[in-house]
Amino acid sequence: MKKLDLTDNRNMSMLMDFYELTMSNAYLLDGVGEKIAYFDMFFRKVPEQGGYAIMAGLEQVIEYIEGLRFDEEDIEYLKGLDIFNDKFLNYLSNFRFTGSIYAVPEGTLIFPNEPIITVKAPVIEAQLLETMILLTVNHQSLIATKTSRICRSADGRSVLEFGARRAQGYDAAIHGARAAYVGGADGTATTIVGEALGIPVSGTMAHSWIQFYEDEYKAFKKYAEYYPDNCTLLVDTYSVLKSGIPNAIRVAKEVLEPMGKRLKGVRLDSGDMAYLSIKARKMLDEAGLIDCKIVASNSLDEYTITSLFNQGAKIDVFGVGERLITSKSAPVFGGVYKLVAVEEDGDIIPRIKISENVEKVSNPGYKKVYRFYDKESNKFLADVITMADEVINVEEDYVIFDPVFTWKKKTLKNFYVKELQEPIFIDGKLVYDIPSLDEIKAHAKEQLANTWDEIKRFENPHTYYVDLSKKLWDVKNELIEKLKENK
Amino acid sequence: MKKLDLTDNRNMSMLMDFYELTMSNAYLLDGVGEKIAYFDMFFRKVPEQGGYAIMAGLEQVIEYIEGLRFDEEDIEYLKGLDIFNDKFLNYLSNFRFTGSIYAVPEGTLIFPNEPIITVKAPVIEAQLLETMILLTVNHQSLIATKTSRICRSADGRSVLEFGARRAQGYDAAIHGARAAYVGGADGTATTIVGEALGIPVSGTMAHSWIQFYEDEYKAFKKYAEYYPDNCTLLVDTYSVLKSGIPNAIRVAKEVLEPMGKRLKGVRLDSGDMAYLSIKARKMLDEAGLIDCKIVASNSLDEYTITSLFNQGAKIDVFGVGERLITSKSAPVFGGVYKLVAVEEDGDIIPRIKISENVEKVSNPGYKKVYRFYDKESNKFLADVITMADEVINVEEDYVIFDPVFTWKKKTLKNFYVKELQEPIFIDGKLVYDIPSLDEIKAHAKEQLANTWDEIKRFENPHTYYVDLSKKLWDVKNELIEKLKENK
The missing domain is CATH 3.20.140.10 (nicotinate phosphoribosyltransferase)
Structure with a gap:
C-alpha cells in the first residue's frame, strides 16, 4: 500500500x-x-x-x-x-x-x-x-458525521464520495475519503485512497470524453466497447432526455446486448434531478433496461437528497462531491x-x-x-x-x-x-x-x-x-x- | 527549509x-x-x-x-x-x-x-x-480570497492566521496558511509554515498556561519573566475586566516596567469583544499602557470584524481561526x-x-x-x-x-x-x-x-x-x- x-x-x-x-x-x-x-x-x-x-x-x-x-x-x-x-x-x-x-x-x-x-x-x-x-x-x-447524515438521507442507496477536486487540500481529499467511508460511503472516486487505504474506487467518464469525440453516440459506443462490463454513461453533456438517454439506450441495444452485456448505469450531473431521473427511468424501463442504475452527482447533500425523494426522484446511486468533502453547510x-x-x-x-x-x-x-x-x-x-x-x-x-x-x-x-x-x-x-x-x-x-x-x-x-x-x-x-x- | x-x-x-x-x-x-x-x-x-x-x-x-x-x-x-x-x-x-x-x-x-x-x-x-x-x-x-476579504474588513490592522486546529487536514493548515499570507495575512500561528515557507509565526499562551498555575497573576508573572520582550497575555480565562486586565496591568507595572520593558499586548478570546475591548482599552490607557495592543481571536471573519468596528471596538490585531482556514461561510x-x-x-x-x-x-x-x-x-x-x-x-x-x-x-x-x-x-x-x-x-x-x-x-x-x-x-x-x- x-x-x-x-x-x-x-x-x-x-x-x-x-x-x-x-x-x-x-x-x-x-x-x-x-x-x-x-x-x-x-x-x-x-x-x-x-x-x-x-x-x-x-x-x-x-x-x-x-x-x-x-x-x-x-x-x-x-x-x-x-x-x-x-x-x-x-x-x-x-x-x-x-x-x-x-x-x-x-x-x-x-x-x-x-x-x-x-x-x-x-x-x-x-x-x-x-x-x-x-x-x-x-x-x-x-x-464522518456529515457522511453519516448523507447516507441516512439516501436510505440504503449507495453513496460514493466524489469530492477531491473541491477538497481543502490533499489530506482533505485523502483523509476526507477515509472518514466518509467510516461514516457510511461505499466508495470513492479518488484513486490514491483506493491504493493507500483499500477503499473501493470507481469512475467512468467526464464531459470531456463526450466533447472529445464530439458525437455523443460515438463517444458512448467507444466507451461501451472498451468497458462492456462496467459501462455507466454520462448523459447530460448536450440534453439528457433528447440526446443522452436515447443514445445510451441505443448503445445498450446495439453495442452491449449483442455482446451479452447490460448497460450498468447512466449518470446525471446537472439539471433538475427529480424531473430528469423520473423521465429517464421511464425511458430506460420502456426500453427494457430495468436493471440500468441511475447515478446522480450534482450539488448533493442530505438536504437535496431528502428533497429529491420527496419529489419522487428515481435515483439508485449518489455521487456526492463538494458538500460532503468540505461538509459545506457546516x-x-x-x-x-x-x-x-x-x-x-x-x-x-x-x-x-x-x-x-x-x-x-x-x-x-x-x-x-x-x-x-x-x-x-x-x-x-x-x-x-x-x-x-x-x-x-x-x-x-x-x-x-x-x-x-x-x-x-x-x-x-x-x-x-x-x-x-x-x-x-x-x-x-x-x-x-x-x-x-x-x-x-x-x-x-x-x-x-x-x-x-x-x-x-x-x-x-x-x-x-x-x-x-x-x-x-x-x-x-x-x-x-x-x-x-x-x- | x-x-x-x-x-x-x-x-x-x-x-x-x-x-x-x-x-x-x-x-x-x-x-x-x-x-x-x-x-x-x-x-x-x-x-x-x-x-x-x-x-x-x-x-x-x-x-x-x-x-x-x-x-x-x-x-x-x-x-x-x-x-x-x-x-x-x-x-x-x-x-x-x-x-x-x-x-x-x-x-x-x-x-x-x-x-x-x-x-x-x-x-x-x-x-x-x-x-x-x-x-x-x-x-x-x-x-486567499477569503483572507483578502478579512484583511479589507480589518482596514489596515494586522490579521494573523490562527486556524490549524480547525483546518480540514494537514495540507489545509499548511497551504491554507500560505494562501492566507498571499491574501494579506501578516503571519500564522502554525510553526511548520514558518519553517517550511518562511512566513512569520507568532503565539504566546493558551488557557492551559493560566489553568496550570491556577493563580492568573502568577501565570502572567511567570510568562512576563520568561518573555519580557514579547509578552502578550491571554486575559479571559476567568474574567476579562475583573481579573485578566487588572492582573495584566499589575504585571506590566510590577514585572515588566522595572526591567525597562513594556507589556506588548493582551488577548481576548471569548465574550463580547466590542464591549470588552472598549473597557479594556480604557483601563490600559488609564494605567499608561497606551502602547499595549489588544488582540482579538474568537469567531472572527469579515462580517464580525466589520460589526465590531461599527460598535466602536478597540482592537489592534485580529487572530482569525476557523472562519478563515475553512472559509466557513463559503x-x-x-x-x-x-x-x-x-x-x-x-x-x-x-x-x-x-x-x-x-x-x-x-x-x-x-x-x-x-x-x-x-x-x-x-x-x-x-x-x-x-x-x-x-x-x-x-x-x-x-x-x-x-x-x-x-x-x-x-x-x-x-x-x-x-x-x-x-x-x-x-x-x-x-x-x-x-x-x-x-x-x-x-x-x-x-x-x-x-x-x-x-x-x-x-x-x-x-x-x-x-x-x-x-x-x-x-x-x-x-x-x-x-x-x-x-x-
Whole structure:
C-alpha cells in the first residue's frame, strides 16, 4: 500500500501552534515541565444541530505521536528565532512521547461534552500534542458525521464520495475519503485512497470524453466497447432526455446486448434531478433496461437528497462531491483541548476553565465516560461522565441528572455499561490494536443501529443524555464556588 | 527549509479521479491518446457574491507536475483492479508530462469565466492533471480570497492566521496558511509554515498556561519573566475586566516596567469583544499602557470584524481561526476544468459544453485573456477573452460587449493591456521563474490597489467586465447553432 503516513515520509511534528512551544520552553525553564497534566479533547455542539457525531481520525493521531520527533532542521529553525533556551532545544531534540492516552475508538458515536481523548503526560508533552490531535480528529469526525447524515438521507442507496477536486487540500481529499467511508460511503472516486487505504474506487467518464469525440453516440459506443462490463454513461453533456438517454439506450441495444452485456448505469450531473431521473427511468424501463442504475452527482447533500425523494426522484446511486468533502453547510467540527487536572505531590488536582456561559464551563478532573445500554434492546440509554476512580454498579438502578438543570432526573434500570475510552498509549508505549478500516466502518454501523431513531433524525433530534456523576458534579461546583470567592 | 513538496517525499500522482484513468486507458486503446487537447480551468462565481478572487496554488501545481510519476506500487495497484490494458499500464510507468501550460500568476485578481489555467497536451496527459489542478487552485484561491476579504474588513490592522486546529487536514493548515499570507495575512500561528515557507509565526499562551498555575497573576508573572520582550497575555480565562486586565496591568507595572520593558499586548478570546475591548482599552490607557495592543481571536471573519468596528471596538490585531482556514461561510471555490479544443490534422477545433443555462455554456477554443488598464490611473478597466491568435491594438479604441446581454456595450479608450496568463511549461519543460511568496503577496497587494473600490466592496460589488472578443463570440455562437441543428 502507498505510504501516506505521518512518520518517515512526511514528518508533521512541527505542525503545532507556536504557543505550544513558547509555553513549553517556559515550563521547562520554570522547572515544572515534568509535572503530570491531564488534558481532555471534547466538543460542545454537534454540527448542524444534529443529534450525534462519529469519532474518526484516531489512527492518524497514533501515527503522528509515534513519529513525533524534532530533527536538526526543526531545531535550527527554532534556534534562529532567538526565542528559545538551548536547554529547551536540547529537550526537543531528544523528545519522545512518554505519556498515556485514552480515546474513544473510531466509528463510535460521540456526544457533546464527553472527553473523547484524554492525555495524561508531563505537561510539555501533553501541550505539544494539542494542534495535531484537534486538527486530525476535528477534520475526520466532521466528514464522518456529515457522511453519516448523507447516507441516512439516501436510505440504503449507495453513496460514493466524489469530492477531491473541491477538497481543502490533499489530506482533505485523502483523509476526507477515509472518514466518509467510516461514516457510511461505499466508495470513492479518488484513486490514491483506493491504493493507500483499500477503499473501493470507481469512475467512468467526464464531459470531456463526450466533447472529445464530439458525437455523443460515438463517444458512448467507444466507451461501451472498451468497458462492456462496467459501462455507466454520462448523459447530460448536450440534453439528457433528447440526446443522452436515447443514445445510451441505443448503445445498450446495439453495442452491449449483442455482446451479452447490460448497460450498468447512466449518470446525471446537472439539471433538475427529480424531473430528469423520473423521465429517464421511464425511458430506460420502456426500453427494457430495468436493471440500468441511475447515478446522480450534482450539488448533493442530505438536504437535496431528502428533497429529491420527496419529489419522487428515481435515483439508485449518489455521487456526492463538494458538500460532503468540505461538509459545506457546516465546515467546522469544534473540538477543543483543555487542561483538566495537574498532579501535585501524587494527588490529581482538578482544574477548570470558567466562562460567563454556564454550559461552557469545562468538566474538571481526570475522568471516564460510561455508556449505558438497555439490556434487552442493546440501545444506548445515556452516557455518564465520572471521575476516573468511579465504578458503576450495574446491579443497582442509576439516577442520572442534567448537569445544568439538575432537577431533571431519570432512573436507569436493567442496563449494562461499557467504558467509552480505551487505552491507546500507556507510558509512551502503544498498547492499542488498531482496527482495520472495515472494522471501524462496521463498528459505526453497529453503533448507529444501537441508537434510537429520535437521536438520529435531522429535524429537532432528541438530545442524547450526557450527564455527570454526582461526584464529578460536586467537584465541579466546588471549583466554581472557590473561583467565585477569589474574585 | 522543511520539505513539504509533492515530489520525492510524498508522491501525490495517484491523487486523481478514477475516471481520468478509465478515459485515458480507452483513449490509448482507441489510438487517440496523442491527439492534442486544450483544457481550461475557470470558475463561474466568486464565493460569497464577492467582486473578485485571488489566484493561488500555482507553485504547488508546478511541483505536482514536475513530480508526476507512476511508480511500481501504483502500477501494481492498478493492474490488480483488472480494468486496465497492459499497454496503458506500460504507458503510465513511463509517464512524463510533455505538454504546455499557461497560467495566471499567483496573487493576480481573477474573475469569473476567464481561463486561469490553460493546458495544451496530448489528451491523456491533459486529462490526468484535472483533479490536482482543481484541488490545489480551488483550495488556495478560496483561502486567499477569503483572507483578502478579512484583511479589507480589518482596514489596515494586522490579521494573523490562527486556524490549524480547525483546518480540514494537514495540507489545509499548511497551504491554507500560505494562501492566507498571499491574501494579506501578516503571519500564522502554525510553526511548520514558518519553517517550511518562511512566513512569520507568532503565539504566546493558551488557557492551559493560566489553568496550570491556577493563580492568573502568577501565570502572567511567570510568562512576563520568561518573555519580557514579547509578552502578550491571554486575559479571559476567568474574567476579562475583573481579573485578566487588572492582573495584566499589575504585571506590566510590577514585572515588566522595572526591567525597562513594556507589556506588548493582551488577548481576548471569548465574550463580547466590542464591549470588552472598549473597557479594556480604557483601563490600559488609564494605567499608561497606551502602547499595549489588544488582540482579538474568537469567531472572527469579515462580517464580525466589520460589526465590531461599527460598535466602536478597540482592537489592534485580529487572530482569525476557523472562519478563515475553512472559509466557513463559503467553503468551496468552484473551479472547473473543461475541454475547449482538440487538434485535428494541425487545426485547433473548438469544443463546447452546452447547458440549459446560457451563462453556463463554456467558452470554446484555445484562448487568451487580456487585462485592460487605464493609462492614467493604472486601474483595471476590463478583461477580454480572445482567441489565442488575436492581438489587441492599443492604438485604437476597443469596444467590449457583454457576452450574454450583447446590447450592453462600452468603448475603452486610453488604455494599455497585459496578457493575464504566462507560460509555465512549454513542451514539458518548466519555463516559469517561480516568484517568492513575498513577491506573490506584494503582487496581490498591488493588484488590489489597481482595482476600483466598487469591485472590492462587500455589499453588491460592481461586476467587473469580463467580455469576449467579437471573434470568440462568433465561434461560440456558431458552435451553439450547430449543436442545436443536430438535435
